[in-house]
Amino acid sequence: MTQSDVLVVGAGPTGLVLALWLTKLGVQVRIIDKTAAPGTTSRALAVQARTLELYRQLDLADAVLTAGHRVPAVNLWVRGEAAARLAFETIGSGLTPYPFLKIFPQDQHERLLIERLETLGVAVERQTELIGFTEKENGVIARLRGPAGQEVDCAANYITGCDGAHSVVRQTIGAGFPGGTYRQLFYVADVEAAGPALNGELHIDLDDADFLGVFPLAGQGRARLIGTVRDERADRAETLEFKDVSDRAINHLKVQVRNVNWFSTYHVHHRVAQHFRKGRAFLLGDAAHIHSPAGGQGMNTGIGDAINLAWKLAAVLAGRAGDDLLDSYEAERIGFARRLVATTDRIFSFATADGPIAEFMRTRVAPVVIPIVASFRPVREFMFRTVSQITLNYRQGPLSRGIAGHVHGGDRLPWVRVDGVDNFTPLAGMDWQVHVYGSASGELTAWCAAQNIPIHSFGWRLEYERAGLARDALYLLRPDTYVALADSLGTPEALARYFADHGIKLSAGSPRS
Incomplete structure (x- = not known):
């Protein structure tokens, strides 16, 4: 029987990122997927700023930036004309190294992640399906069906369900998946086209209760159309063709379609699993939460799940933390998932509401009010922070402690770049570290050196104060770059108490318990 530290079920972006992070942290990973090959089509498009920030840890950010398409703005259309334009650079400037949508x-x-994983010696086992698993005292025994139909058992310390909306892992642990299904039928079409909506920016039509967006792709004249239908056409999803839905894009957004490379239809659900953990099994990505595509949050949220869980599994397997550290995964991620589903549901409901009042709000009020509201910096920042996920925090989580300046334990560290010095550069490391903005005391420096914790001091500048950081305070950063502890006094005693209270060791104990 084969043995691994972690069995990753599902090789979509969530599972691949989890496998990558774990492998980089020295964890023995096995990743399986029931498909014969990686997908050649996809519905997820957006890579948000927070994901790019976290991708620095795997040296992935630059690769995504090079291969993807940078979207500078979103345009709102009414009655066949562009009615409002919101520039991402203006909205997100100064908040992140990536003030745009990618x-x-x-x-x-997926292909990029697979290539990176293979360079580390880990390959996805294709046509390999999880049938079920049982939990033992020190691990799980999973039953797998291989490419030839043969069934074998494998052992792992932990199993992670990254296996989508119909997750076998979720079904096996008996976690409910409450929620509902949107009545609209979604369609997606990759097209080669021309027209004003093919200028490399994002365009959304507000005219009808059926959603329609034109999302730019890399390459001249390439775009993805994402829309919905709710009339009698929605009842014949199996036979619906692009010609049945193309009139609106052609007439409302003046899209001159030259070729359709791919067309598909699908239904969308809004659900959150009742639990993200049971014993040695965890749920991530679509296995844990699914929602409307409003805001491009789905894939990014699954990647966030993976990064949150990876360092915790690695710490427990290395004997540097007790099992209760793993409870913090659900505590930190399930609340965000529930808020996200509620938020995207409200946005989508507004965009697709029926009736004359809803139409008046979309076509007359929204194009006028949104640009005016967005002209105020606090509103722009709130909009960008929310969509980009840089506002996501774990303030109420069990691992978060303290306040220094405006930064709480559990917050994302504010990004500041002064005279070429980027305070996010040290975050490429994948372990605990301490930041001090101002001067670190000799006692703090000595304690960090003795405990082998990197400490990074940044000479005090007013830019740090404007970002909410406190002078001479210490900020303890977790391996996933979130602030664990914010202490205004900057004392080593605060650090020692934090690690002691949470049972986290800075050197390995008994591994793989």
């Missing part, structure tokens, strides 16, 4: 289709994204 379009990088999921199929290309």
Whole structure:
């Protein structure tokens, strides 16, 4: 019987990122997928700023930036004309190294992740399906069906369900998946086209209760149309063709379609699993939460799940933390998933509401009010922070402690770049570290050196104060770059208490318990 530290079920972006992070942290990973090959089409497109920030840890950010398409703005259309334009650079400037939306289709994204994983000596086992598993005292025994139909058992310390909306892992642990299904039928079409909506920006039509967006792809004249239908056409999803839905894009957004490379239809659900963990089994990505595509949040949220869980599994397997550290995964991620599903549901419901009042709000009020509201910096920042996921925090989580300046334990560290010095550069490391903005005391420096924790001091500048950081305070950063502890006094005693209270060791104990 084969043995691994972690069995990853599902080789979409969530599973691949989890496998990559774990492998980089020295964990023995086995990743399986029931498909014969990576997908060649995909519905997920957006890579948000927070994902790019986290991808620095795997040296992936630059590769995504090179291969993807940078979207500078979103345009709102009414009655066949562009009615409002919101520039991402203006909205996100000064908040992140990546103040834009990046379009990088999921199929290309997966190929990049697979290549990186293979360079580390880990290959996806294709046509290998999880049938079920049982939990033992020190691990799980999983039953797999291989390419030839043969069934074998394998052992792992932990099993992670990255296996999508119909997750076998979720079904096996008996976690409910409450929620519902949108009545609209979604369609997606990759096209080669011309027209004003093919200028490399994102375009959304507000005219009808059926959603329609034109999402730019890399390459001249390439775009993806994503839309919905709710009339009698929605009842014949199996036979629906692009010609049945193309009139609106052609007439409302003036898209001159030259070729259709791919067309597909699908239904969308909005659900969150009741639990993200049971014993040695975990749920991530679509296995844990699914929602409307509003805001391009789905794939990014699954990647966030993977990064949150990876360092915790690695710490426990290395004997550097107790099992209760793994409870913090659900505590930190399930609340965000529930808020996200509620938020995307409200946005999608507004965009697709029926009736004259809803139409008036979309076509008359929204194009006028949104640009005016967005002219105020606090509103622009709130909009960008929310969509880009840089506002996501774990303030109420069990691993978060303290406040220094405006930064709480559990927050994303504010990004500041001063005179070429980027305070996110040290975050490429994948372990605990301490930041001090101002001067670190000799005692703190000595304690960090003795505990082998990197400490990074940044000479005080007013830019740090404007970002909410406190002078001479210490900020303890977790391996996933979130602030674990914010201490305004900057004392080593605060660090020692934090690690002691959470049972986290800075050197390995008894591994793989």
